[in-house]
Amino acid sequence: MLSVEEIKKYDKNYNLHSWSAQGALNPLVITKAEGIYFWDSDGKRYMDMSSQLVNLNIGHGNKKVIEAIKNQAEKLPFMGPGYAVDVRSELAKKVIEKAPENMGKVFFTLGGAESNENAIKIAKLVTGRHKIFSRYRSYHGASFGAANLSGEPRRYTCEPGIPGFVKFFDPYIYREDIDFKSEEEAAKFYVNKLNEQILYEGPESIAAIFMETITGSNGIIIPPKGYLQGVRTLCDKYGIVMVCDEVMAGWGRTGEWFACNNWNVEPDIITFAKGITCGYVPLGGVIVSKPIAEYFDENTLMCGLTYNAHPLACAAGCATLEVYEEQNLIENAKNMGKILGFELEKIKEKHPSVGDVRYIGLFSAIELVKDKTTREALVPYGKDPDKIMGKMIGMLKQEGFSTYSHENCIMIAPPLIIKEEEINEAMIILDRVLNFVDEYIK
The missing domain is CATH 3.90.1150.10 (Aspartate Aminotransferase, domain 1)
Structure with a gap:
């Protein structure tokens, strides 16, 4: 020792x-x-x-999750992603049951950055477009694509970056030099500015709008009433994939299973990590809507990871979701x-x-x-x-x-x-x- x-x-x-x-x-x-x-x-x-x-x-040291990892390690510590495994199937079902009603399937990753990397790829695959919108006060991960997706200073070392990433402003009311009369008025202002930027960039070129549902480390910027619904409307209007990054905000952090539930908004894609296993074993994922899941029935999903849906992580995830409910x-x-x-x-x-x-x-x-x-x-x-x-x-x-x-x-x-x-x-x-x-x- x-x-x-x-x-x-x-x-x-x-x-x-x-x-x-x-x-x-x-x-x-x-x-x-x-x-x-x-x-x-x-x-x-x-x-x-x-x-x-x-x-x-x-929290630290949860015995139920630790025991689940031990049991899985003895039973089957690893199996490649091309095979069906009990905990892999069970966790996928549990995730979809907790997700908004429009969601269809989940692609598991090892963490938040990988989740966002694959969500970028999926949005481009299903739309055939190349531009990706994300906000300035955002952090989506430190890998090259996720860093380009991020808006805050940690992206600088990955620049010049990948073509097609476009930034827009957060609904950061505290820092806005406008005295809004209501949250709804603020939401309308920010959605209108986003709409203007979409028109300037060309809606037909935009694959996805990525947002942390609630901006995380960059200040817990909570969207005003009507904002997420307004973005949802824009995405529907222009055929853009709405992606909510819930790596931090998901899995109960806001008092709902997913933060978007606070506003009754259904994104096309949700990315997650962190709270699914609470760090006991690395795991993340990309939840896609039923129409996107159906698209890949006939079209190849060009995403792959050696440790996709790792059995130890899936066992930890199943146990973690049970802990949320039991406690x-x-x-x-x-x-x-x-x-x-x-x-x-x-x-x-x-x-x-x-x-x-x-x-x-x-x-x-x-x-x-x-x-x-x-x-x-x-x-x-x-x-x-x-x-x-x-x-x-x-x-x-x-x-x-x-x-x-x-x-x-x-x-x-x-x-x-x-x-x-x-x-x-x-x-x-x-x-x-x-x-x-x-x-x-x-």
Whole structure:
């Protein structure tokens, strides 16, 4: 068994960590995790207030899922994607049963980026078109196609990119210099602008419009009432495939099985990952509508992955969906989300540095500003010259509150198993650390 010193030494010497300059890293050595908590090698406990990467919906150490993986490993750890396997068939059926009524079949992948890569390909195959619309404040993955699909700065290293990717603006009401009288008015404005851009790009060339149903790490931007319905109407009008990326927002995170259910909208394609297995084994997928599924009855699906519908992952997925139901986690996300939202509103009212809070279910973010009146962001877009966001995340971690930030927003997305007293404990820590930011902006 490796000592703590060896673990850290080997990690520094041999691992490359994502999104980081390697020399400055000093990673914690984690030795245990259970429920909403994990512990480092010094025995310090952390509340996992971002569900790791907004994927650990059922929390750490769920025995049912672990047992399902063990049993499958002993029975049949791998079988190529061309064969029918019990857990593979069972999970596909369960996914379609949970999805909106218009959905027909699912293509399994290993994660969110692969799901979006294959959704791009499917949309192009069924339409014969080449342009793909996606939003500026979006993240769809770090592989080359998914990075081109993404709108935020992590796409820059993949540019010049693949021809045909077109960006449009999010319905980001907090940052819009218009005083909308209602959500519906805002929705109409954004849908009309999108329609205008579609006309400029040529509707006959556009294969798909991709959206995170609720923008995730880029600020939990929740669509105003009527927006998703308006996009659905545009897609129907021009024969464009509507794709909802639910990698983060799906599987109960918003208090519904899928976030699009909050607005009774049926996309043509849903991409997912994260909450289907909660990271116990990597798994993602592309759910396609019945008409798209029928298209591939006669036309070849030019998608393929060695580990498509991996039996260990499918076993974990079946068990995870049972955990959601047995522990009533979808309803708990909805109920605890109301409590979290109430506490976040109190924090917004109290702290000069908090410009806005946005939340739905247990999917929320705090947007930090230098000035509430002007709404000047705490850090410039794509930059953090004083490392203030990093310092704040470090202070939260010191207090036992683990999460991450992106741009000028802090993610608050705890496991769906969280209890009211745990939310209250976490908000006390957050409130205390925000005092530091209040002093900084003075």
